[in-house]
Amino acid sequence: MFDGARARALREQAGVSVESLAAAAQMSPNTIRSAETSCHEPSPRVITAIAAALGVPPTELATRCGRPTLRDIRRRLGLSQTEMAQRIGIGRQMVSRIERGVGGVRSPRAWAAAYGLTHTQWDNAIQATRDTARQKVHAKTSRRR
Known part of the structure; x- marks a missing residue:
């Protein structure tokens, strides 16, 4: 499962604004905000783009609890x-x-x-x-x- 709070923490840690991350990931700032607030589970394409823009593997944006399906x-x-x-x-x-x-x-x-x-x-x-x-x-x- 995607961890929006983790994505936001990594973005803030990098000192990057939502708008800058959106530009780097080639998506809208609203898509980034929606992913970070966990309004819904983002698509694999969105997860991959956010991870690439942050310079981390997609697995870094996943929760680490429970048994994964x-x-x-x-x-x-x-x-x-x-x-x-x-x-x-x-x-x-x-x-x-x-x-x-x-x-x-x-x-x-x-x-x-x-x-x-x-x-x-x-x-x-x-x-x-x-x-x-x-x-x-x-x-x-x-x-x-």
């Missing part, structure tokens, strides 16, 4: 689902399904390598992904009652 890991790498699919040699829809905790994969080693994970890390991330999906379903069904 596959989506979290992909975003930390600054990749879109399409880019991850190209790494693995499959369609984007399959990446979407797996990141939502739906189904399984035939070649976990290839997937783990694409996400930059060991086999054990892959197992943990896929389990965190499935747990998150279960929690979302549970939250939706309990609201209906």
Whole structure:
């Protein structure tokens, strides 16, 4: 997950204004402000651009708590689902399904390598992904009652 407060702290530490960072990242100042206030999770493109403009890897802009899901890991790498699919040699829809905790994969080693994970890390991330999906379903069904 993107950590807007961390991004703001790095920007301020560098002595850079929102406007200067926006110009360096080739985006609007409102996009930077929105990312820093964590109004929403920025796209991988925005995360990558902010990180590059700050001179840090995208992983420096990620929170460091909890068990990361596959989506979290992909975003930390600054990749879109399409880019991850190209790494693995499959369609984007399959990446979407797996990141939502739906189904399984035939070649976990290839997937783990694409996400930059060991086999054990892959197992943990896929389990965190499935747990998150279960929690979302549970939250939706309990609201209906």
